[in-house]
Amino acid sequence: MSESPTTARAYRLRVYPSRAQRLVLGRLFGAARFVWNWALARRSDAYQADQSKLNWVALSREFTALRHAPETAWLAELPREPFNQVLRDQERAFANFFAQRAKYPRFRRRGAQASVRFTLDQRRTQV
Template sequence: MIVNKAYRYRLYPTREQKMMFAKTFGCVRFIYNKMLSDRLDYYQETGKKLNNTPAQYKEDFPWLKEVDSLALANAQMNKWYPSSQLCHVCGYQNHETKELSVREWDCPKCGSHHNRDKNAAINIREEARRISA
C-alpha cells in the first residue's frame, strides 16, 4: 500500500520581501489596466487589435523595471480577475468599483469596509491558494 504524505509550510517574509511583493502586485495591476485601456482606446479609434507588451511601457514608467518581468508578462497573458471588486468577506462583486479612483468602499451585502489595494491583495492570495490546492 502506498501512502502519500503532505507537508504544509508557512513562510514569513522579511520587510524587504513584503515591500517587493507589494511593488510587484501594484505593478502587475497597473500594467494590466494600462494595457487594457490602451487596447480599448486603439480599438475604438481604428477597429483593430493592438498587440502591446509590458516591455513597451518600461521607458515611460521606469519603476516597472524594479519588479520581475515574468510577473508583468503573466498580467499580459492571464490575470482578468476582479480582485478589487470582490468582497473578501462574503464574495459579493461590486461593479461600482471598476473606476480606479474608488480607493475605499463598503460592501452592500455584508457591510464590510474595504481598502481597494488591501482587499485586492487578500483576494489574490486566496485565489492563489484555491488554484494551488
C-alpha cells in the first residue's frame, strides 16, 4: 500500500507579545542579526584570503565554538535552531549570488524587518 502524499502549509500570524515576550524576541532578533553579520564577515574574509568558500556546516562548527566563548556567552542563553536557520538562509543567498540570480548578500542592520524561524514537529514556522 502506498503512502499518501503530504501537503505543506504555511501560516503567517501576527502576534501581540507581552512586554516580557517583546524583550525576549528583541534579544533573539538581535542575536540572529549578529550571527548573519558574523557569518557574512567570515565568508568574505575567507574568500579574500585564499579564495575559499565556507559552507554552512563549517560555519555551524565555528559558531558552536563561538557560542561557548566567554565574550559571546549570551548566545548560549538563546535557542540554537534560529541560528542554524540563519546559516542555511545565508547559504541559499550565496548560492543565488554565485548562480547570478541575486546580488552579493549584505550586512543586516538594526531597525530592518526582523524574523526568525523555528522547527516545530518537523515543520518550519516563521515568527
